[in-house]
Amino acid sequence: MSIETPTAERPGRTTPPITAPLLDGQILLARARKLAAEFATRAEHHDQTAQPPAAQIQELFQADLLRLTIARRDGGHGSGLLLARQIVQTLAKGDPSVALIASMHYSQHAGIARSQRQREPSLAFWPTALAQQLTQQALHAPALINAVQVEPALGSPSHGGLPATVARRVGDEWHISGHKIYSTGSHLLSWLSVLAVTDEEQPRIGQFLVPKDSPGVRLVETWDPLGMRATVSHDFIFEDVAIPVQQVAGLYSAEHGQQRDEYAFAWYLNLVGSIYTGVAEAALDWIADFLLERKPSALKGASLASLPTVQDSVGRIRLLLHTSNTLLDAHAQAFDARQPFAELGSTARYVAMEHAAKATALALELAGNHGISRHNALERHFRNAQCGQIHAPSAALIRGNAGREWFKVRQKATALAADRD
Structure with a gap:
């Protein structure tokens, strides 16, 4: 497959939007709505062919939406999580595959912006020169970046364990070898943020920034799923890929295993929840x-629509989606206001995925045979919504964590009551 996409070395000959003024959030949302309507007309084609939505990414860039979460001082819009979630959900109503690819790019640049504001080493620390390099390329071309973390043996990093992908120090270079799966946006990426562990006597773990077109990087087309087909979440094989030694972010000791960056995790939880809520909203529009x-x-x-039983079912769908949106908004608002957000994020993500699946199933039931016809968009919305269930962390993991935390709360309360007696 031959696809013309920008790379780290070849950013593409495109008019840079950095010359445009910073735009109000409502203007950006209006642009997202217009693009979502356009994307919806092509979503069926990409679902059938599983071709990368290269033109749609280019259109996001031309509409000035790819610099959404780049810091204002660096030429971006400096968006917080709330506006980002609104734009991602809007795009998802048109084509959720495009929205998922964009959301990963947004999350990465939000992390870069935060790292440069704090300017102190942390789990998510990006060296200034590297941050500036990635930011400048993203301003002048649709130079997408995504983290590639999942592995055949490791599974998702959310379950713990160290990656099998290894970074070896060779002079002034890191040499990366390993195998990553489910790499969202694969064909369209310019940069791969590769989770790897060093082979040092005291191993460290971090994100190693690899240009996709580097020698030794091999893309293997394995993605052939039920839905979300245009995310092109294929495999990457890294065979002794050399990068400069300074091209690594968030390098820390691996002694205690992986440590989660709660801020990055909050972006991920909210945006994936927003995407599948957008899918369900598209299903609601269709069935109505x-x-x-x-x-x-x-x-x-x-x-x-005049039947009370039908109105009841549509009302159930609306209430499911209203609950999801309320929780996702509350989480984003708490995050942006620097209020406690961790537990709310897991809850919002869990509810959004569960409700998207239920809502599209209800819509399918109302439509009958028409709902399962490949001539109608509802069938595609239903398949896409089911894919929300596979995003880490799993529903079972979220429920288990919630249960364990509650047992701790009750044990503490019981102990305090006993002390008072």
């Missing part, structure tokens, strides 16, 4: 129009 238009002869000119 279908029910208004269908006028069976038995109803003597009235539409299916």
